[in-house]
Amino acid sequence: MKHIQAALVVCTVAGWLLGGAPAEALGGEGPYLMAWGMNGDEQAVPVATNLLEGVSAFSAGWYHNLAVKDGRVWAWGNNTNGQCTVPVLAQSEVVDVAAGQSFSLARRDSGLLILWGGSGISALSNIPSKVATSATKIAAGAWHALALTGDGEVVAWGSNTYGQCTVPAELSNGVSEISAGLHYSMALKDGAVHVFGIPGSQSEAYGIRDVPEAASNDVVAISAGAYHALALKADGTVVSWGAEDFIGDDDEGIDYLPEEAASDVEAISAGYLFSMALKTDGNLVVWGATENDQTPVPAYAENGLTGISAGFGHCLVMSAVMPPRFVGTALPFAYTNQPYSTAVPVIAKPAASFYPAGNWSWMSLSETGQITGTPTETGAYSVTMVASNEFGQRTNTYVVQVFTAQQVLPVFITTSPLLGxxxxxxxxxxxxxxxxxxxxxxxxxxxxxxxxxxxxxxxxxxxxxxxxxxxxxxxxxxxxxxxxxxxxxxxxNPLPPAFETDVLPDGYVGEDYEEQVVVSQHPDVIELFGGALPDGLVLEEDGWIMGTPERAGLYEFELQAGNISGVTNRSFEIMIFGPPYFVSTSPLPFGAVGESYTFELDAPYAEEFSLVGGALPPGVSMDEDGVLTGAPTADGSFEFTVRATNEYGYADAEFELRVGNLPVFTTVSPLTDGRLEVPYELVIVATGADSFGLQLGALPPGLLLAADGTLEGTPTTVGNYVFTVQAFNDYGWSAKEFDLGILGRASPRITAVGMSNGVFHLGWTNLHPVGRVELWQATDIREGGEDWTNQGVPELSPWTTNNPPSPSYYRLRLIDPP
Structure with a gap:
């Protein structure tokens, strides 16, 4: 049950003698003061038109009612004892009222009390000085009244035939609520109900002073009827006691409490022989002696009430809705040959629908209650109409008087200058x-x-x-x-557009989003200038951002509004809350048997990850942050399902992780030597390799390593070279260091020398496949002897010559090819 102050709960105090509802209890726009039940003195219907709205406090008496509007007391119903003749002092600054049997009591904001009516009970008019000008609360019984001082002392005056004005000493302070019944009085102190007045020996006592144990603690509101009492507890339960079989049915006496009124109640009111309870959901429960048509409850009072008060045989409530009420007695005059238009004077909530009944002559009636037409003849035209909404239907007849209009030259009512x-x-x-x-x-x-x-x-x-x-x-x-x-x-021209909206509200995945970016100075269009709206949302030209967000995230974007005078930009952001979503896709990066593996799954806004299906590779595990780690121990393709969770829900994603073996080099080091300027080719082999590459070191100049592992080219520099080759496949790479020596040029070698038949034969072998052999001859190789002479480049071996000088010396030289 929502927390409500005790004074707020009790809109009435005791049946026909009910106290009023303070102004704060009836706050809010649009409530209507409505009544039904006993109506012999028109205390129920109709409620005066001027009191339908704006009432701040009200009280139902025996056969009359009191209401406060704008600080003024209004009274209607039985006025036999002057209880409805409101004095001047009660026509301003009043905040609270209480209606008794034949008298009325009002309290001004200053605490001043005003009492009128009550003819024949002189004690009523003598308001005790303790409360005459400083009362904080009031209550009216049949022929007695109660008031509270600022210290919470109960003061009583009026008829004391049954001791109802003899206040016990324990009620001289600390009392928070009061209520006056027929022959007794009630007070609430420290959550406990106190009753004083009619003794148990009286025939009309009905055990009213035997307060139940349940009403001795946690009570927040009280209400005294004629022969029964009500108490409302802080937990929303109601306690009822008093006459058990007053209306002749032991099971449903005045203190009978129906199940629907036993809990979740926020306001109570005890009438003469019946009771009212307002539940926290706005529903009203009425029970007891209801032969005055207090039940069934009218449709307009079934829910949404904000205040209640029970009288002798009628109910007074503050309702959020209202059946149609015709509030005018006449319609405006019409004039011949001049268009006529007027609205039917009706109050209704929700709005009434109208239709005509009978002959409407020259007039027509719209569904919204607009009467239009142009009369051509004078006369009195009677029209009947029906107004209805879901809470009721009313019929009324009006007379429209048509007169002959005197034709005169037109006179402008509209003045210059016109609205810009x-x-x-x-x-x-x-x-x-x-x-x-x-x-x-x-x-x-x-x-x-x-x-x-x-x-x-x-x-x-x-x-x-x-x-x-x-x-x-x-x-x-x-x-x-x-x-x-x-x-x-x-x-x-308008000024350049100006953004009035500074911040946009958050949104939630799957929930409709609708928010307008307000821009002043009449923009022609509002459009997206940069960034992106949340997935699922669109921007209309008039600035409405609408749709259903599809993905969580912080979305930043820039809007531009333009008109004839220029453009203005403003940056915005919208935070969309919702379940995580996976950015990581399948398959995951491959792993290799025996090699360390680490991969972090990416799911923005995830608070926790878990494995919900399939299996990870042996040797690999996943923590709650979505990080896969370990060293796979077996190869194969492994499929599994991961769930990412946060406070808004979860997302599942299926992944594949393939595990294989790294390449294994079978080529050993050192590699076969190469020779300067001699073409070289060798294939480096690694099982399972898809490609090769150089990782470290440098190849001999002139050699290149192809992707298929072929090392080829023509060395251009002699030396010993150390380099590292990588072998790649889908699961990673392996590396191996290799040595490769590049040897220099090899000198030609004389293989045969001989003379036959005067012909000299010289045979040789060229050990360097690229290059030519040049032959030189000398006859004296001693120091100071003759120089060597070039014999040219023999095409083939052996070289021959006839009758060479004797002695002759020969040598071979390797030269570059032409």
Whole structure:
């Protein structure tokens, strides 16, 4: 049960003698003061039109009611003892009222008490000085009254025949609530109910002073009826006691408590022989002696109430809705040959629908209650109409009196200058003039406002397409003549757009989002300038951002609003809350048997990861942060399902992780030597390798390593080279270091020398496949002897010559190819 102060709970104190509801209890727009039940003195219906709305406190008495509006007390119903004749002092600054059997009591904001009515009970008019000007709360019984001092002391006066005004000493302070019954009084102190008045020996006592144990603690509100009492506890339960079989049924006496009124209650009111309970959901429960038509509860009072008060045999409530009520007694006059239009004077919530009944002659009635037409003859025309909404239906008849209208020259009611306009902003002004004229306009020298038109009915409307600051002539014409008036109109360009919205609210995945970015100065369009809206949302030209977000995230974007005067940009962000979503996709990066593996799954806004299906590779595990780690111990393809969770839900994703073996080199080091300038080719082999590459070191100049592991080229530099080769496959790479020596050029070698038949034969072998052999000859190789002579480049071995000098010496030289 929502927390409500005790004074707020008790809108009434005791049946026909109920206390009032303080102003704060009836706050909010649109409630209506409504009543039903016993109506012999018109205490139930109709509630005066001026009191239907705006009432701040009310109280139902025996046969009359009191209500406070704008600090003034209003009273209606039985006035036999002057209880409805409100004195001047009670017509301002009043905040609380209490209606008794035949008297009325009001409390002003200052604490001043005003009592009127109660003829024949002189003790009532003698208000005790303790509370006469400083009371904090009031209650009215049948012929006695109660009030509280600022210290919580109960003060009682009036009839004391049954001791109802003899206040016990323990109630001299600390009392928070009071209520007055027929022959007794109630007080609430420290959550416990106290009753004083009619002793148990009296025939009408009905055990009213035997307060139940349940009403001795945690009580927040009390209400005294004629022969029974009610108490409301802080937990929303109700306690009822008193006459058990007053109405003749042992099972449903005055203190009988129906199940629906036993709990979840926030306000109580005990009438003369019946009770009311307002539940926290706004529903009303009425029980007891209800032969005065207190039940069934009318449809308008079934829920949504904000205040209750029970009288002798009628119910007074503050309702959120209202059946139609015709509030006018006459309709405006009509005049022949002049258009007639008026709205039916009705109060209803929700709005009423109308339809005509019978003959409506020259008039027609719209569903919304607008009467229109043009009479051609004088007379009194009677029209009957029905107004209805879901809470009721009413029928009423009005008379429209038609008179002959005196025709006169039109007189303009509309004055100059006209309401200013703005370029590209829809504009409309209605010209008004007496005499039922038609309208037209004339150029006064500066033309007409571009984009606007004037209808015969006098409506100047359209969308200005340019600026204008001048005047034009408007003509009002009828059968008498024409009246011409100049009118000035200023149409200006708007200022550049200005964003009024600073911050956009958060959204949630799967929930409709609708928010307007408000921009002043009449933008022509509002559009996305940069960034991106949340997935599932769209931006309308008028600034509404609508749709259903599909993915959580912080979305940053820039909007641009433009009009004829310029553009303005503003950056915004929208935070969308929702379940995580996976960014990581399948398959995951491959793993290798025996090699360390680490991969972090990416799911924005995930708070925890878990494995919900399949299996990870042996040797690999996943922590709650979504990080896979370990060293796989077996190869194969492994499929599994991971769940990412946060407070808004979860997302599942299926993944594949393939595990294989790394390449294994079978080529050993060192590699076969190469020779300077001699083409070289060797294939490096690694099982399972898809490609090769150089990781570290440098290849001999002139050699290249192909992706298939082929090392080839022609060495250009002698030396010993150390380099590292990588072998790659889907599961990773392996590396191996290799040595490769590049040897220098090999000298030619003489293989045969001989003489036969005077011919000298010299045979040789060229050990260097690229290069030519050059032959040199000398006859004296001693120091100072003759020089060596070049014999040229023999094409083939052996070389021959006839009768060479003797002695002859020969040597071979390796030279570059041509």
């Amino acid at each position: 306009g703005t370029v590209n902003v829809p504009y409309e002004v209605q010209f008004e003039a007496t005499g039922g004229p038609t309208f037209s306009w004339q150029n006064a020298g500066s033309g007409f406002p571009p984009g606007l038109e004037l209808s015969e009915e006098g409506v100047l409307s359209g969308t200005p397409s340019g600026t204008f600051n001048s005047y034009f002539l408007v003509l009002a014409s009828n059968i008498v003549g024409v009246t011409t008036n100049p009118f000035t109109l200023s149409v200006t």
